[in-house]
Amino acid sequence: MTTTAPETTIDLRRQVAELSLQQRNVIYLAYWEDMTEAAIAAMLDLSVGTVHRNLTRAKQRLRKALE
Numbered sequence: 001m002t003t004t005a006p007e008t009t010i011d012l013r014r015q016v017a018e019l020s021l022q023q024r025n026v027i028y029l030a031y032w033e034d035m036t037e038a039a040i041a042a043m044l045d046l047s048v049g050t051v052h053r054n055l056t057r058a059k060q061r062l063r064k065a066l067e
Contacts, residue, residue: 015065023058026051 016024025044029035037055041048 012062012066015062019058019061020054022046023054023061026054027058027062030055 029040037048037051041051
């Protein structure tokens, strides 16, 4: 089992908080609620392409910030 250092968890939370509202919503629904892009699109009344784009950009931003 891998543990996460407390400072990494805090930094991740800070980085997520800096995402746009739409990106935060998509990240939350995809990773914490385990929803598909299609289900997220239906819930948020967005196109699947918009959800995919927001999810991709959010992941890129988080990855870059945590390097």
